[in-house]
Amino acid sequence: MQYTTLHDIKRVITSFENSINKANNKANANNKANNTSNASKDLLVSDSTCRGLYLYLRQNKQGISKAFIFKYKSSNRIYKLTIGQYPHISLDKARDITTQYNSILQSLEYKEKGLSLKDYLQYMQDKDKNTKLTxxxxxxxxxxxxxxxxxxxxxxxxxxxxxxxxxxxxxxxxxxxxxxxxxxxxxxxxxxxxxxxxxxxxxxxxxxxxxxxxxxxxxxxxxxxxxxxFKLPIVKHHKAIHEKDLKDFVIYSNKALFNDVDI
Missing domain, CATH: 1.10.150.130 (Tyrosine recombinase, N-terminal domain)
Structure with missing residues (x-):
């Protein structure tokens, strides 16, 4: 399933809501309120014009969550990154962000860093913050x-x-x-x-x-x-006291202490 226009998105959302409601009503009629197996609790719909952009619908306790996500493949793994909740993030904005993400994935700097897209975006955010440090x-x-x-x-x-x-x-x-x-x-x-x-x-x-x-x-x-x-500061070396001199001084000091001799 795909969407192209905003009208398509609204139609997909309405269809998903109807399928959930229909399954819930059927379950209630059969006294099985927790059984909604006849309807999928989530749906992933791709954007026909923007590679990697999807609308993700999911039933939760608050109702139906609607979010734009970005999917990409790297090193034989599939990664997902949430762009934002619909309709707080418009379709045009989601497409602009996805275009930027695809551009980053092709950049030499991104490939050299060897990071996931999420970690790379954090790295760039920190880098931008650091450029403002005096x-x-x-x-x-x-x-x-x-x-x-x-x-x-x-x-x-x-x-x-x-x-x-x-x-x-x-x-x-x-x-x-x-x-x-x-x-x-x-x-x-x-x-x-x-x-x-x-x-x-x-x-x-x-x-x-x-x-x-x-x-x-x-x-x-x-x-x-x-x-x-540059010139280095001159280090002042003080005359060293040798061990023998120190020993003689201690012995003489002790004699002076007990015999009242001036030192």
Missing amino acids: FKHVFTEWIEKQSIRETTKKQYMDQSKPLLKVFGNKLIQDITKNDIVEFLQGYQVRGKIAICYQLYRMLRRVFDYCIAYDYIEYSVCDRIKYKII
Whole structure:
């Protein structure tokens, strides 16, 4: 059975309702209210003009459910995806959505992902949401998820002010390697080597966080060879105390403690 026009759909629905009512009336006449075996409780009707689009009718406790669904075959399996309830979703809208689904199934990106259509649509929805994330948004989110004290969070926020001033309103995926290098170079030329490295490490952690939550596919910080491009802070090495010196000091301190000797 197929439909082409809206009139056809109304005719199919009326016919299905009549068959259900007729079966129920017959069952009641035979005092078998639960026996409706003479009429099918569901019906699947294909669209004659749009491949994969169906009208699915089903009897339930509330009456008759009417929904547009999309059926497709992939890897020798049949999949069904609900488009929406009729008449809340019009026939024209259902056909437009089905055309989009068929186009997706033929796309190279969809085939490379290896996902079901349902999972792919969710992936695209998440991807679209992520394209609206600013650096300030993900930075704040990253800070809030850190297992640190409130005072430490405040220190992070204070230290991050230069980052938020430059990158705060930028979309996270729009920040480039050149943006970061230019930003850090400003600290290098002013001799603020330690601050430069501190800001870079903070940037790197934020981008790693974005990857972990699938906000971005890669980190631009991975393309920055910091040790090659920039000067590193000088690490101050304090004079080591050797084991013998420490032992002698402890022995002498004990003698001083019990003999009132100045050390």
